Amino acid sequence: MRKILVVEDEKKIAEVIKAYLEREGFLVTTTESGTEALKLAESIEPDLVVLDLMLPDLSGEEVCATLRRRSDVPIIMVTARSAEEERIKGLDIGADDYMAKPFSPRELVARIKSILRRTHSDKEFLAEKISFNNDKLVIDVSRHEVRVDEKIVSLTPHEFTLLLTLSRHPGRVYSRYELINRVQGYDYEGYERTIDAHIKNLRQKIEDQPKKPQYIKTVFGVGYRFEDH
Numbered sequence: 476m477r478k479i480l481v482v483e484d485e486k487k488i489a490e491v492i493k494a495y496l497e498r499e500g501f502l503v504t505t506t507e508s509g510t511e512a513l514k515l516a517e518s519i520e521p522d523l524v525v526l527d528l529m530l531p532d533l534s535g536e537e538v539c540a541t542l543r544r545r546s547d548v549p550i551i552m553v554t555a556r557s558a559e560e561e562r563i564k565g566l567d568i569g570a571d572d573y574m575a576k577p578f579s580p581r582e583l584v585a586r587i588k589s590i591l592r593r594t595h596s597d598k599e600f601l602a603e604k605i606s607f608n609n610d611k612l613v614i615d616v617s618r619h620e621v622r623v624d625e626k627i628v629s630l631t632p633h634e635f636t637l638l639l640t641l642s643r644h645p646g647r648v649y650s651r652y653e654l655i656n657r658v659q660g661y662d663y664e665g666y667e668r669t670i671d672a673h674i675k676n677l678r679q680k681i682e683d684q685p686k687k688p689q690y691i692k693t694v695f696g697v698g699y700r701f702e703d704h
């Protein structure tokens with residue numbers, strides 16, 4: 476049974492989340508406190524943490540940062556603050572996904588399942604080939620080749636790294652800052668918007684309709700994510 480730790484001080488919300496998750500067969504532990512959450516994370520070793528940003532004791536950011544130092548447990552941040560800066564900050568401290576309140580519990584369940592699918596199939600990420608959309612898009616890692624409809628598409632090394640980074644974690648939102656650092660391979664101090672140009676070129680090459688991309692989605696105010704098909 477997959478264990479989910481829900482850290483949320485609004486009792487009603489916590490109850491609704493718990494009910495939905497239990498119906499899906501998850502084992503759910505809830506707490507209203509950040510301090511308690513850190514203790515619980517050690518004792519129950521959850522498969523995923525749903526974390527509210529505004530808690531009465533520690534902030535969600537502090538809890539997230541501490542959890543991240545200790546483990547790779549996936550974290551979904553739930554937040555009433557919707558300012559872009561907060562979202563980016565959260566991603567930089569290691570949250571895997573975001574949901575702004577009010578949200579649909581069904582959507583939360585869907586995101587949890589999606590994150591668990593990808594964290595529990597790490598072997599797949601190491602696979603030599605990753606394919607999507609019934610093999611319409613194939614990324615051959617060892618050959619550094621990408622094929623769309625069985626035709627080889629020529630990508631620059633930056634475009635290839637970018638596509639590989641995004642596609643290895645479908646659904647995970649990457650900030651431009653994270654992406655540019657992955658692409659450059661070091662702590663890049665330049666212009667993060669450079670990433671937009673790479674994305675644009677990549678879409679031209681792999682998407683049927685670059686202006687209505689089905690794989691590489693823009694997450695407004697934050698960055699990009701890859702959608703699995």
Ligand code: CA
Pocket residue numbers: 483484485527528529530
């Ligand atoms: Ca709260």
